[in-house]
Amino acid sequence: MxxxxxxxxxxxxxxxxxxxxxxxxxxxIGDDSAILSLAAEDQLLISTDVLVDSxxxxxxxxxxxxxxxxxxxxxxxxxxxxxxxxxxxLGLVLADASESWLQQFSQGLxxxxxxxxxxxxxxxxxKGPTTIAIQVHGIAKxxxxxxxxxxxxxxxxxxxxxxxxxxxALASMGLPSHLGASFQLEQDQPSSNCASYFEQxxxxxxxxxxxxxxxxxxxxxxxxxxxxxxxxxxxxxTNSRVGAALNVAEFPYSDSATCCVSTxxxxxxxxxxxxxxxxxxxxxxxxxxxxQARAEEANTRISCIGEITEDRKVRCYxxxxxxxxxxENAYRHFQExxx
Amino acid sequence: MxxxxxxxxxxxxxxxxxxxxxxxxxxxIGDDSAILSLAAEDQLLISTDVLVDSxxxxxxxxxxxxxxxxxxxxxxxxxxxxxxxxxxxLGLVLADASESWLQQFSQGLxxxxxxxxxxxxxxxxxKGPTTIAIQVHGIAKxxxxxxxxxxxxxxxxxxxxxxxxxxxALASMGLPSHLGASFQLEQDQPSSNCASYFEQxxxxxxxxxxxxxxxxxxxxxxxxxxxxxxxxxxxxxTNSRVGAALNVAEFPYSDSATCCVSTxxxxxxxxxxxxxxxxxxxxxxxxxxxxQARAEEANTRISCIGEITEDRKVRCYxxxxxxxxxxENAYRHFQExxx
Numbered sequence: 001m002x003x004x005x006x007x008x009x010x011x012x013x014x015x016x017x018x019x020x021x022x023x024x025x026x027x028x029i030g031d032d033s034a035i036l037s038l039a040a041e042d043q044l045l046i047s048t049d050v051l052v053d054s055x056x057x058x059x060x061x062x063x064x065x066x067x068x069x070x071x072x073x074x075x076x077x078x079x080x081x082x083x084x085x086x087x088x089x090l091g092l093v094l095a096d097a098s099e100s101w102l103q104q105f106s107q108g109l110x111x112x113x114x115x116x117x118x119x120x121x122x123x124x125x126x127k128g129p130t131t132i133a134i135q136v137h138g139i140a141k142x143x144x145x146x147x148x149x150x151x152x153x154x155x156x157x158x159x160x161x162x163x164x165x166x167x168x169a170l171a172s173m174g175l176p177s178h179l180g181a182s183f184q185l186e187q188d189q190p191s192s193n194c195a196s197y198f199e200q201x202x203x204x205x206x207x208x209x210x211x212x213x214x215x216x217x218x219x220x221x222x223x224x225x226x227x228x229x230x231x232x233x234x235x236x237x238t239n240s241r242v243g244a245a246l247n248v249a250e251f252p253y254s255d256s257a258t259c260c261v262s263t264x265x266x267x268x269x270x271x272x273x274x275x276x277x278x279x280x281x282x283x284x285x286x287x288x289x290x291x292q293a294r295a296e297e298a299n300t301r302i303s304c305i306g307e308i309t310e311d312r313k314v315r316c317y318x319x320x321x322x323x324x325x326x327x328e329n330a331y332r333h334f335q336e337x338x339x
Numbered sequence: 340m341x342x343x344x345x346x347x348x349x350x351x352x353x354x355x356x357x358x359x360x361x362x363x364x365x366x367x368i369g370d371d372s373a374i375l376s377l378a379a380e381d382q383l384l385i386s387t388d389v390l391v392d393s394x395x396x397x398x399x400x401x402x403x404x405x406x407x408x409x410x411x412x413x414x415x416x417x418x419x420x421x422x423x424x425x426x427x428x429l430g431l432v433l434a435d436a437s438e439s440w441l442q443q444f445s446q447g448l449x450x451x452x453x454x455x456x457x458x459x460x461x462x463x464x465x466k467g468p469t470t471i472a473i474q475v476h477g478i479a480k481x482x483x484x485x486x487x488x489x490x491x492x493x494x495x496x497x498x499x500x501x502x503x504x505x506x507x508a509l510a511s512m513g514l515p516s517h518l519g520a521s522f523q524l525e526q527d528q529p530s531s532n533c534a535s536y537f538e539q540x541x542x543x544x545x546x547x548x549x550x551x552x553x554x555x556x557x558x559x560x561x562x563x564x565x566x567x568x569x570x571x572x573x574x575x576x577t578n579s580r581v582g583a584a585l586n587v588a589e590f591p592y593s594d595s596a597t598c599c600v601s602t603x604x605x606x607x608x609x610x611x612x613x614x615x616x617x618x619x620x621x622x623x624x625x626x627x628x629x630x631q632a633r634a635e636e637a638n639t640r641i642s643c644i645g646e647i648t649e650d651r652k653v654r655c656y657x658x659x660x661x662x663x664x665x666x667e668n669a670y671r672h673f674q675e676x677x678x
Contacts, residue, residue: 026382027484027486030487030578031420031486031487031488031578032386032416032417032419032420032487032561032562032563033384033385033386033416033417033419033420033422033477033484034384034385034386035382035383035384035385035420035479035484036382036383036384036385037382037383037481038377038383040379043365043374043375043376044374044375044376044377044383045372045373045374045375046372046373046374046375046428046460046461046476047371047372047373047428047461048428048430048461048462048463048472048474049430049463050430050431050432050463050465050470050472052432052465052466052467052468052470053467054467055465055466055467056465077371077372078371078372080371080372081370081371081372081374083372087385089385089387089474091387091388091389091430091472091474092389093389093391093470121385122385122386122387123387124387124388124389124472126389126391126394126395127391127394128391128392128393128394128468128470129391129467129468129470131389131391131432131467131468131470131472133387133389133430133463133470133472135387135428135430135474137385138372140374142376145366145372145374147366147370148369148370148371149370222371223371224371239369239370
């Protein structure tokens with residue numbers, strides 16, 4: 001690469017397109033730190049997700065899509081907290097990036113930064129194995145942030161969008177997933193429509209920001225589905241000291257998912273697949289109708305898939321009420337042989 | 340590694356030792372985001388530095404020291420802004436970390452977290468080429484943050500501590516630096532005292548937090564010396580639209596530095612070496628005595644090495660007033676052949 005670190009930052013990252021104007025940001029890129037000033041009634045939400053080449057995206061993926069995915073999965077954490085996106089930092093380690101790669105990567109960031117009104121306020125650039133460390137900051141009115149620890153027995157469990165697409169997308173792209181070699185599409189090659197759907201699901205997950213902001217008043221607890229539903233609803237249950245009964249007959253799947261994998265694998269993908277970046281939320285029964293009306297205003301598909309229980313376990317039931325045994329683990333990055 | 344991601348986080352990072360109690364932190368590790376609430380008069384300072392295995396630390400270095408360096412270089416950015424450390428996040432990518440490595444790494448974090456009263460509030464853990472992405476958050480009273488853009492013509496230029504130790508430390512440890520192969524110690528092996536001094540300088544830089552908090556009222560602009568003095572004072576000059584005249588005869592060097600390298604290489608290390616993590620600050624002449632008194636209270640060695648000028652260039656002069664030509668670049672991560 002012929003540009004220096006400073007030149008790369010100036011040309012591709014310290015740009016007006018990424019310095020989205022927000023009154024809370026007093027100083028963005030260009031000093032040792034950025035400076036924020038928040039309104040007295042606002043709280044700051046902070047989350048970070050790191051994406052590693054060949055682990056969280058294929059090496060040869062389109063750089064614009066890599067950027068989109070990297071920022072979107074971080075925004076999904078803000079959505080899960082009911083926060084409005086404010087700003088982010090970018091720690092970028094690059095093995096050997098060309099200007100064309102940087103140009104496309106930066107375009108991907110710009111696209112999402114504009115869409116979600118989130119400003120790039122700082123970062124660090126270094127040479128090494130390609131890694132993208134993004135940290136996002138959002139704001140929520142005092143006491144309004146959605147947490148994992150406030151689900152109540154009897155609350156209904158909803159998910160946004162479709163389940164399982166994250167894991168099925170990996171299989172569709174011919175990439176390994178932690179579900180193991182037995183997790184396969186029914187045909188060797190998905191149709192071009194399905195392949196295109198899954199590629200978009202993988203690289204352009206839709207952070208449920210609008211939904212969370214609209215519906216937050218009626219949500220008792222929330223989490224984003226990044227590790228697989230069982231693991232993630234498990235976090236809500238552990239932190240809230242409750243259990244969950246899930247009706248798998250109500251799980252929402254995309255047309256492409258039902259087209260491409262067996263019924264068994266649909267369920268595996270939903271329960272253990274991860275990478276869906278949908279939200280799982282709990283809602284008091286008496287708020288159900290108001291919640292559903294707000295979700296409709298936010299133009300977000302929601303599905304009621306179960307209920308919070310007292311017995312502190314996550315259990316799955318078929319449509320006819322029979323319990324389905326759970327014998328897989330949620331996504332565990334440092335262990336092998338989950339399947 | 341036999342522990343899952345969740346088990347590693349719980350055992351080594353979600354510990355009371357790292358959850359330093361601060362009233363601003365409403366929620367730390369354990370949800371999709373952390374939650375902060377700031378006093379109305381406080382501003383939030385945000386900075387991030389990423390350290391890559393074999394680029395920013397040797398692969399076989401002591402994990403406790405890697406952690407110390409990773410957090411310290413980030414704290415140095417907060418010092419350069421005059422901010423009080425508040426909290427940090429940790430994006431940790433590990434190739435193959437043992438429990439012993441994690442235990443030592445976590446001990447290094449705990450040591451500095453306690454020393455600087457900074458809490459770990461979140462992070463992300465993943466498998467991949469070892470990389471440490473830390474983001475620090477500090478607070479400063481409204482309008483009190485130190486910036487690069489407020490140096491005035493006639494201000495005196497001070498640096499804390501000693502210059503050049505960062506680059507000399509690399510040579511002392513037998514590691515390559517961007518100063519190139521011609522940058523060598525005078526002897527093949529430094530004395531054990533010098534070797535030990537440089538190892539400490541490299542792995543345990545002292546973030547000048549206390550100094551910055553004590554002296555901030557008398558500092559017009561500040562930056563930390565991470566890229567070499569010429570590059571860093573250059574940032575102050577560019578952002579403040581001024582120049583600088585440096586008197587190299589006043590540059591402070593450690594005893595170990597003067598013992599181990601030639602006079603020429605001392606100067607190269609100071610001007611172009613980087614990794615010193617000292618502060619370079621500007622002070623109005625009429626504040627000089629008050630500034631020096633506060634620095635003494637903070638027990639921090641300071642040296643007056645020059646003056647801010649009008650001509651928008653950084654120039655170096657010998658003790659007898661002759662200009663010294665500058666023919667090297669500051670640290671440029673993506674370019675080779677600087678020397």
